[in-house]
Amino acid sequence: MNPTTFFIFTTLLKIVGIVFVVILPMVSYAVYAERKVSALIQDRLGPNRVGPAGLFQPIADAMKFVLKEDFTPAHVNKFYYWLAPCLAMVPAITTVAVVPFGSTLFGVPMVIADINVGVLFVFAIASLGVYGIVIGGWASNSKYPFLGGLRSTSQMISYELSLGLAVIPIFLLIGNLRLTEVVHYQINHGWLIVPFAGDWRNPLGWLLAVPMWISFAVFAIAVFAETNRLPFDLPEAETELVGGYHTEYSSMKFALFFLGEYAAMITGSAIIVTLFLGGWHFPGIPDGSHGWIFGLINIFVFFAKIAVLLFVFIWVRFTLPRFRYDQLMRLGWVFFFEIALVNIFWAAAILTFFDR
Amino acid sequence: MSINVARPKLTWSERLYLPAIAAGMAITLRHFKNMLFRRTKVTMEYPEEKWDSQLPEHYRGAPALVKDESGRIRCVACQLCEFICPPRAIKIEPGEIPAQDRFSKVEKYPREFDIDMIRCIFCGMCEEVCPEQAIFLRKDYAITGLTRAEMVHDKEKLLEIGGVMHGVVLKWNEKK
Known part of the structure; x- marks a missing residue:
């Protein structure tokens, strides 16, 4: 087998494996986890009828979505109405392409596309996700989806800024946008959330910890806003907008919106894990070059970290109330934008005066 | 005639909002933990369990x-x-x-x-x-x-x- 065929073959295998074997089941079980965790937080039992402890609930849900009538209201713009759910789901999954989800397995690097603009690609594709919501809201030709779509647009614009600015200190430090490089840097110098790990005497690490924590906090909060999760779920705000942008959708098209949200959560968590929490690295576990079993463990570690972050997403959702719209805008423009901006200068100053 | 209700004066820590978030997260985590370890009493699961004898x-x-x-x-x-x-x-x-x-x-x-x-x-x-x-x-x-x-x-x-x-x-x- 010549190298090109091998590359195409392994890439296809990775795409199929990561999307259909890992991400999509994870999405459906994220829905289950959401219901179960929310139930436990609210002193209820949650789904427990379908299968042991309700574990087959996602399958039953999928069956229900497939069997429901796919109804298209007469007053919608058909083309965009059909396009919107796809646009909600596709970018969320596409983002995974550049994220290194493992070290190597049988010598094959566990990242689908190791491109040198890594994080820019993530931002470019992830912000396409808003089009699904905006077009869905607009094409529905109905007031609640319309309002949801509008809110989503302004929310995305506001938080995309702090999202982008928050990661700049990381790349000032690392000097490379490639996400595999980010992970390798963290393996050698300690995870970016604890930059002082490993080299306790070096004052640079301790100084860097503060801007990194600020970056982490701002980035995580902006991801919450980007994925329309509470406390920033203004676009779908059930209590005010019925269902928000997906009010007019039913059946599998609604399911695509719904799953797109969870897929966005997973990819958002994947980015946070890669940038701040050391990617697939865990102290003491060697990478895939020491045997395929370690390669598998690395992949498992990566998704375990994502699972922990997903729990935090759910935990926050069932703790914090939704922001009022003006508070949301104020928070985005007056606080996070400025914090992220000042943070860049601070990190730059530290890097200038304490060169490693 | 309008009635002006005086807004409560928030302290510094209340305005910061973060202590309230932390407290809320702690409360929900406690509920989650208690349910997970079955320390919370929950509603009877009706069709399987019934109160008939009581x-x-x-x-x-x-x-x-x-x-x-x-x-x-x-x-x-x-x-x-x-x-x-x-x-x-x-x-x-x-x-x-x-x-x-x-x-x-x-x-x-x-x-x-x-x-x-x-x-x-x-x-x-x-x-x-x-x-x-x-x-x-x-x-x-x-x-x-x-x-x-x-x-x-x-x-x-x-x-x-x-x-x-x-x-x-x-x-x-x-x-x-």
């Missing part, structure tokens, strides 16, 4: 007719329960007991006795008003049916729920 004596379930120890339907078709029933769920058609019958001095018996369980509100007034202690509210509460007609309890069904009640009113005994 229902109190005064429980008001489905009304039912009872027979006495000699197998006679206690009801004498006086129609007081039909009259008092607030939602008019009871329909009685009295019949005459023939002279040669052992209980001919009772004179009347219910030929038809229907209780529409869709209308019944389980108030227990029929039991209260009955001079013969012939109708009782029993402990059956899961009254189901697929049609309206199925939900009407006729005499046989009512007697089946009610069963036999011994020695409460003895005035129809032949020896008296």
Whole structure:
């Protein structure tokens, strides 16, 4: 087998494996986890009828979505109405392409596309996700989806800024946008959330910890806003907008919106894990070059970290109330934008005066 | 005229909002933990577990007719329960007991006795008003049916729920 065929073959295998074997089941079980965790937080039992402890609930849900009538209201713009759910789901999954989800397995690097603009690609594709919501809201030709779509647009614009600015200190430090490089840097110098790990005497690490924590906090909060999760779920705000942008959708098209949200959560968590929490690295576990079993463990570690972050997403959702719209805008423009901006200068100053 | 309500002055830590977030997260995590380790009492899971054995004596379930120890339907078709029933769920058609019958001095018996369980509100007034202690509210509460007609309890069904009640009113005994 010549190298090109091998590359195409392994890439296809990775795409199929990561999307259909890992991400999509994870999405459906994220829905289950959401219901179960929310139930436990609210002193209820949650789904427990379908299968042991309700574990087959996602399958039953999928069956229900497939069997429901796919109804298209007469007053919608058909083309965009059909396009919107796809646009909600596709970018969320596409983002995974550049994220290194493992070290190597049988010598094959566990990242689908190791491109040198890594994080820019993530931002470019992830912000396409808003089009699904905006077009869905607009094409529905109905007031609640319309309002949801509008809110989503302004929310995305506001938080995309702090999202982008928050990661700049990381790349000032690392000097490379490639996400595999980010992970390798963290393996050698300690995870970016604890930059002082490993080299306790070096004052640079301790100084860097503060801007990194600020970056982490701002980035995580902006991801919450980007994925329309509470406390920033203004676009779908059930209590005010019925269902928000997906009010007019039913059946599998609604399911695509719904799953797109969870897929966005997973990819958002994947980015946070890669940038701040050391990617697939865990102290003491060697990478895939020491045997395929370690390669598998690395992949498992990566998704375990994502699972922990997903729990935090759910935990926050069932703790914090939704922001009022003006508070949301104020928070985005007056606080996070400025914090992220000042943070860049601070990190730059530290890097200038304490060169490693 | 407008009334101005003074807004409470927030302290520095309240304005920061973060301590409140942390406190809230701690509360929900505590609830999650307690549920996970089964320290919280939760609602009974109904179809699998039932309170049937622990229902109190005064429980008001489905009304039912009872027979006495000699197998006679206690009801004498006086129609007081039909009259008092607030939602008019009871329909009685009295019949005459023939002279040669052992209980001919009772004179009347219910030929038809229907209780529409869709209308019944389980108030227990029929039991209260009955001079013969012939109708009782029993402990059956899961009254189901697929049609309206199925939900009407006729005499046989009512007697089946009610069963036999011994020695409460003895005035129809032949020896008296």
